Amino acid sequence: MNPKKEYLTPENIKIFKGEFNTINVYLVEEEILYKGVFVVSCFPISNPYNFISIFYQKETGEVEEIGIIKDISIFSEEEKKLILETLNKHYFSYEIRRIIDIRWKFGFLLFVVETDKGERQFYLKWERSRAIEIGKRGKILIDIFEDRYVIPDVQKLTPIEKNLFTRFIYW
Amino acid sequence: MEEIKDIKLETETDLDIFGNTAKIKIIVTPDKFYVIPEQGLQEKISFDLKRIEGFNIRQTVGSAFFQIKIDGQYIDILRFSNANRYKFTRLITQIQNLKAGLPFSNEILNQPHPLLCPKCGFPLQTEGEKCQNCLQQGAILLRVFSLLSEHIGWIFIIFFLMIIGVVLSLVPPRITKILVDEVLTTKKHVDWLPYLVIILIASEFIRAQINMLVGTISTSVGTLITNSLRKKLFEKLEELSLNYYDINSIGTIMTRFSSDVEAFHGFVTQAGQGFLLNIFMLIGIGIMLFSINWLLALYVMIPIPFVIFGTLIFWRGVYPKYFKVWDSQAKLSTFLNNVLSGIKTVKAFSQEEREFKRFTFYADNLKDTVRTVNINISVFNPLMTFLFGLGGLIVWYAGGKNVLEGKLTLGELMAFLSYIGMFYTPLTHLTLLSTWFSNFTTASHRIFEVLDTEPQVKEPKKVVKIARLKGEIEFKNVSFGYDPYQPILKNISFKIEPGETVGIVGKSGSGKTTIINLLCKFYDIQEGEILIDGKNIKEITSYELRKHIGLVLQEPFLFRGTIAENISYGKPDATFEEIINAAKIANAHEFIMKFPNGYDTLLGERGAGLSGGEKQRITIARAILCDPPILILDEATSSVDTESEKKIQDALSALWKGRTTIIIAHRLSTLREADKIIVIDNGRVVEIGNHMELMEKRGIYYNLIVMQTQLASIDGALIK
Numbered sequence: 041m042n043p044k045k046e047y048l049t050p051e052n053i054k055i056f057k058g059e060f061n062t063i064n065v066y067l068v069e070e071e072i073l074y075k076g077v078f079v080v081s082c083f084p085i086s087n088p089y090n091f092i093s094i095f096y097q098k099e100t101g102e103v104e105e106i107g108i109i110k111d112i113s114i115f116s117e118e119e120k121k122l123i124l125e126t127l128n129k130h131y132f133s134y135e136i137r138r139i140i141d142i143r144w145k146f147g148f149l150l151f152v153v154e155t156d157k158g159e160r161q162f163y164l165k166w167e168r169s170r171a172i173e174i175g176k177r178g179k180i181l182i183d184i185f186e187d188r189y190v191i192p193d194v195q196k197l198t199p200i201e202k203n204l205f206t207r208f209i210y211w
Numbered sequence: 212m213e214e215i216k217d218i219k220l221e222t223e224t225d226l227d228i229f230g231n232t233a234k235i236k237i238i239v240t241p242d243k244f245y246v247i248p249e250q251g252l253q254e255k256i257s258f259d260l261k262r263i264e265g266f267n268i269r270q271t272v273g274s275a276f277f278q279i280k281i282d283g284q285y286i287d288i289l290r291f292s293n294a295n296r297y298k299f300t301r302l303i304t305q306i307q308n309l310k311a312g313l314p315f316s317n318e319i320l321n322q323p324h325p326l327l328c329p330k331c332g333f334p335l336q337t338e339g340e341k342c343q344n345c346l347q348q349g350a351i352l353l354r355v356f357s358l359l360s361e362h363i364g365w366i367f368i369i370f371f372l373m374i375i376g377v378v379l380s381l382v383p384p385r386i387t388k389i390l391v392d393e394v395l396t397t398k399k400h401v402d403w404l405p406y407l408v409i410i411l412i413a414s415e416f417i418r419a420q421i422n423m424l425v426g427t428i429s430t431s432v433g434t435l436i437t438n439s440l441r442k443k444l445f446e447k448l449e450e451l452s453l454n455y456y457d458i459n460s461i462g463t464i465m466t467r468f469s470s471d472v473e474a475f476h477g478f479v480t481q482a483g484q485g486f487l488l489n490i491f492m493l494i495g496i497g498i499m500l501f502s503i504n505w506l507l508a509l510y511v512m513i514p515i516p517f518v519i520f521g522t523l524i525f526w527r528g529v530y531p532k533y534f535k536v537w538d539s540q541a542k543l544s545t546f547l548n549n550v551l552s553g554i555k556t557v558k559a560f561s562q563e564e565r566e567f568k569r570f571t572f573y574a575d576n577l578k579d580t581v582r583t584v585n586i587n588i589s590v591f592n593p594l595m596t597f598l599f600g601l602g603g604l605i606v607w608y609a610g611g612k613n614v615l616e617g618k619l620t621l622g623e624l625m626a627f628l629s630y631i632g633m634f635y636t637p638l639t640h641l642t643l644l645s646t647w648f649s650n651f652t653t654a655s656h657r658i659f660e661v662l663d664t665e666p667q668v669k670e671p672k673k674v675v676k677i678a679r680l681k682g683e684i685e686f687k688n689v690s691f692g693y694d695p696y697q698p699i700l701k702n703i704s705f706k707i708e709p710g711e712t713v714g715i716v717g718k719s720g721s722g723k724t725t726i727i728n729l730l731c732k733f734y735d736i737q738e739g740e741i742l743i744d745g746k747n748i749k750e751i752t753s754y755e756l757r758k759h760i761g762l763v764l765q766e767p768f769l770f771r772g773t774i775a776e777n778i779s780y781g782k783p784d785a786t787f788e789e790i791i792n793a794a795k796i797a798n799a800h801e802f803i804m805k806f807p808n809g810y811d812t813l814l815g816e817r818g819a820g821l822s823g824g825e826k827q828r829i830t831i832a833r834a835i836l837c838d839p840p841i842l843i844l845d846e847a848t849s850s851v852d853t854e855s856e857k858k859i860q861d862a863l864s865a866l867w868k869g870r871t872t873i874i875i876a877h878r879l880s881t882l883r884e885a886d887k888i889i890v891i892d893n894g895r896v897v898e899i900g901n902h903m904e905l906m907e908k909r910g911i912y913y914n915l916i917v918m919q920t921q922l923a924s925i926d927g928a929l930i931k
Contacts, residue, residue: 059286060256060286060287060288061228061229061287062286062287075284076284076285076286076287078269078271084272097269097284097285099280099283099284100893101265101267101285102893128230129228129229129230129271129287129290130271130272131271131272131273132226132230132271132272132273132274132290132292133272133273145333145344146333146343146344146656147336147343147656147657148333148334157231157232158232163334165334165336183294184326184334185292185293185294185296185324185326186273186293186296187273187274187292187293187294188272188273206531207531208531210531210534210535210538211538211542
């Protein structure tokens, strides 16, 4: 990260669309163009849309931070949209809308769920580290392949679903 | 759509680049790379294979991108869920092979995921492990019984004694019947009274003796099994490679040792005193009840469905609540452990109030969960007592009527009522049999899972004894990654001559320690070979290899025991003289002698009571004592103060004379005298030479030296 720059602002960077759905960043003062950058949130759970770090990938494949956007709202609508689109690309999960069934077998839980991307089945290792809290009442379930399934609010599950869920994920 | 000819590789992904569920085909021909969406919002694209400079997988949170490098820039062209990561890692290798004219395979892309059982698709705990689903329940039980087979004689004795115990427990009600009918009411055989009482006393006394015996034998057999299982587990854990410990937390392994092994103990105890006993009791009492009066016996059966149903409903509801109690207890003890270990920090930052609030939260949580369970039990138990009583009340009514009508004697009624009292309790226990059994088989699975795990590092079948190594080391095109998808070492090669002192330098995460891990055979390499004295280390057992390697790590690890025991850890038969000599060379003797008990000073957990530098000097003495031909120092001085470092440096320079020494050092000044310095960057060897040669080269090593010199001069200026 450039130590001179405290944060990236519309004054010191320009963000625009590049080839193949990528975004490019131009550092105004340094006159450097970074192609195909990607962005990562510093606080993806507690403050996902502020303190957004911009990275670029070197020719060697290594990544390096260009800088941090403290406040996204000060950017133009177009730039904001590009940043958010790229940010969302960095995070992928299935949002669980309904729990159809949970079955235990030999230390694994087989979940049958309805998600925002359709009905899915996945195996979860029945371990505390595989079902972690998100926010005050949500849970992220990380399946055997490291795919992520989010229940935004466990309390909002129906009593039957909640009973089934907390029977196994009781922590 | 143009027809694609000469397809060499073909697969598909499950997401489009925007993260929508999609079906996108990837086709590779000798000249082109195609991305053809069948669903989703992505557009069809194709690239000339010649134009693609490289491939990469960029892992993000929950998914990953397949990248191609064009004009020096990596571009995300495909996206896939983590379930497909394995496939795309294989795809890169296959395309690279295709481009290089090497053999490639399309089948390999669509092989099942290595984390799934190829037979049934059930997940495996780790790659290559036996599928728990394919190991049938019967097979598990057979294995359990094979463990019990060593004690089969005792098990038969328990079985035999149990039957006698059950028969004896059926005697008192029978005697009561005779007592009432023949002695107390009809007074036909008044003289029988003392004999009947003696029989009652004798049967109770023998039953008590038998129960004591069954209890003692089953507990002894249980503890014997537990003990031999623990030994087997520990032996296995010592045999397993370090990657097993990377995957499984120490907490999980400890659980195998404690609760899972105890489940075996529970099995014998339960089998001896629990369910088998209950089955015999039920059968015995049933026979007695029907032999006295079949109709009355049928009345007794009326509450049975309610008892079974009630017990099942209760346990289905309450059992998960027990999990919550255990969870609350674990959270509270973890919290206490954490805070009390860091109490100095808590006090230093005046956070007592905040920690108290957090404690209150965990303590209240435990209180609530315990209360819920106890309330449930408080409701359940009286309800069950009522149901049991109901059976008695029916018998009182119907049996009483029979007595009044002369169809049943009073003695028979009394005996009947006694048997009923013994009838329902075994029934509730047997209702919970399935819960207990499933817990037991789960625990067994977990234990067998460890016992069946194959070490990642494969040992040669033939053990070759090595008298003494010369210390020549060669890495030939070695590639390795802890996660095979992300190689840490990429095709590295170098040679170290016997007796040379070699420094390995590079940034954090460049792969320095990985080189050491491979050399010590803590992990098996994935590509290439490592030769020691010209012999591939795959042909040498880990045990034999490590006997010739002395390792001093950054974090000195000392065991609970005396200083002398810690120094002689690698050579338990070392003489007192050898221990003192090693400590003197390691500059440790002086401080050891300041302790009242000298070398017999007992060290606490992880060497508590010693400073970082002192601990490190003991580990150096440990390495000196073994006199290894190859010595490895992995950041041995980076965590100690300057004065300690000086003493350790002096100790080390005495140590590396006459042996091959590999030093990973943070402070590069320590490597000036090294015969050779290997510079690692991003998993590759980028420079090799001595200090002067590398300084003249003005490459990465030169830059690191300049950076450290500048930092030292800033430090100097600050001191001035």
